[in-house]
Amino acid sequence: MTIFSEFGLRQVEPRNPVKHGCFSERTQQADLETINNDRAIGIEVEVENHSLLAEPNEHLWVRVGDGSLRNNGEEWITHPIKAQFAPAALYELFQVSLDQCCSFGPRTSVHVHINAQDMEPNQIKALTMLYCVFENVLFNFVGKNRNKNIFCVPIAETGLMRELKRRSIANTVDSWAKYTGFNLVPLASKGTVEFRHMHGSSDHVKLSRWVRIILRMFDYVTSKGFSEKQFETLCLEMDRNFDFHSLMTEVFGEDAGLLRLNGWTDVKNSVSSMHQAFVNNNLITPIVNTRVVESPFYTFFKASN
Amino acid sequence: MNNHEVIADFSRRWNGTFVWMFMENLNRDVLVKITGIEEHSTKIATINVQSKEYGNLVINFGSDTTNLKFKYPPVGVFQHKTDALVFLRRPQRQWRRGICSDNSTLQYTHRLITGKTVGWSFEELQAAFDKKVLTLDDALQGLAKRQLRSAALNNNFSLVLSPNTDPRDHLLLHWQDPIARVSEKTGKVTKIINPNYKSIMGRVYDNLQ
Numbered sequence: 453m454t455i456f457s458e459f460g461l462r463q464v465e466p467r468n469p470v471k472h473g474c475f476s477e478r479t480q481q482a483d484l485e486t487i488n489n490d491r492a493i494g495i496e497v498e499v500e501n502h503s504l505l506a507e508p509n510e511h512l513w514v515r516v517g518d519g520s521l522r523n524n525g526e527e528w529i530t531h532p533i534k535a536q537f538a539p540a541a542l543y544e545l546f547q548v549s550l551d552q553c554c555s556f557g558p559r560t561s562v563h564v565h566i567n568a569q570d571m572e573p574n575q576i577k578a579l580t581m582l583y584c585v586f587e588n589v590l591f592n593f594v595g596k597n598r599n600k601n602i603f604c605v606p607i608a609e610t611g612l613m614r615e616l617k618r619r620s621i622a623n624t625v626d627s628w629a630k631y632t633g634f635n636l637v638p639l640a641s642k643g644t645v646e647f648r649h650m651h652g653s654s655d656h657v658k659l660s661r662w663v664r665i666i667l668r669m670f671d672y673v674t675s676k677g678f679s680e681k682q683f684e685t686l687c688l689e690m691d692r693n694f695d696f697h698s699l700m701t702e703v704f705g706e707d708a709g710l711l712r713l714n715g716w717t718d719v720k721n722s723v724s725s726m727h728q729a730f731v732n733n734n735l736i737t738p739i740v741n742t743r744v745v746e747s748p749f750y751t752f753f754k755a756s757n
Numbered sequence: 758m759n760n761h762e763v764i765a766d767f768s769r770r771w772n773g774t775f776v777w778m779f780m781e782n783l784n785r786d787v788l789v790k791i792t793g794i795e796e797h798s799t800k801i802a803t804i805n806v807q808s809k810e811y812g813n814l815v816i817n818f819g820s821d822t823t824n825l826k827f828k829y830p831p832v833g834v835f836q837h838k839t840d841a842l843v844f845l846r847r848p849q850r851q852w853r854r855g856i857c858s859d860n861s862t863l864q865y866t867h868r869l870i871t872g873k874t875v876g877w878s879f880e881e882l883q884a885a886f887d888k889k890v891l892t893l894d895d896a897l898q899g900l901a902k903r904q905l906r907s908a909a910l911n912n913n914f915s916l917v918l919s920p921n922t923d924p925r926d927h928l929l930l931h932w933q934d935p936i937a938r939v940s941e942k943t944g945k946v947t948k949i950i951n952p953n954y955k956s957i958m959g960r961v962y963d964n965l966q
Binding site for chain 2: 689731
């Protein structure tokens, strides 16, 4: 069972921007970040004070209206493309198409969708737990206090991790909240996981690195040697003595150098929240059904007066 | 936007919510609740705020609104008076910007078991910002003397007086879920309710001692 079959999705067919001649000569000659990854992605870029120098190729970028933006705001989204084309696509939009007078104020953001149609529900759950552990570290990479933004709330600061292990993926997605940094809601309609963390920016290098960092987590949970059972055991072993730096290097490889993990305090709350994935709601019922008024809890006010 | 629209927009976003206000005479931030915005004949508008320490205050829209700051309390379990509470954020689409039930939840850790709910007031919210937790010894003593009904511990654990008579051992909660029974006298785990937590119990709870 994959996300594709679970939600009865239409198969994503990433476009080849090279085949459609989407990249200008300038982009082809630019020194860009490298992403060696074929997974399909989509990028959404919000812009204010929108003005164009050149119309982007319609086989790569599509303009959509966005009511949340002010000051002549526009949103550009890519067609699904292979991740390897993301650096060139971003360069093409920011350096070739958009006028330099375009701005990226606090109302704007950049969202990244990663295709997960090929993944199994348990891999999505493992990805969610892995992401949760490093959520603070990822928000630190993004910067600009985006963890306080109400449109990309950290999942470790919500109750969403509760019972993740026991619940079906459909149930999990159904009860997820869109306005989280790590958004599972599009799994049901597009088969993607959306990363809403990134502030508005035209920094194609930072955005390309962000895409690559995100993909590292997908690579980790879909790699041949990955075992969900072992990963769960690892999660249950996480405490202040756990070697988070080694896990970070294992997951993010060379990109671990772009991330800042100061120590236990950076992951303490995330790990505590992640552990809620192992909670079982059924265990509450027997306690609730045997509550009695003579118990210590219900005689508390009588006893304390 | 004209003045009327600016005020209406501000009111929609902030009225009825909690924010921090910098009090120049005290040189510190004070937690206040915005209780009303009124258009004014000689000023753009005035904002009515309520503070636990200073009662009702009126500030000028524009010049004084720069002193209003929004920040969330830290997420997690904390002690307030006789109970352990938990503060969480709600990722919902919303207009309101200050702390309120649209974007936050404040609950007893034992809510799922006892059904008891918390009202929003300055005291609860201030306690969320202070985020006090108890040592295991202090928690056990407070529960034994019936000074506490539930006790907030480190790492989002809390102990709750048993709502049952068999067993009478305290319930150990992680966030809001029961995971073990704990001896009233020694604080040692007597029964693990959620077997998944066996490893976490050994590593985290035992280190609270």
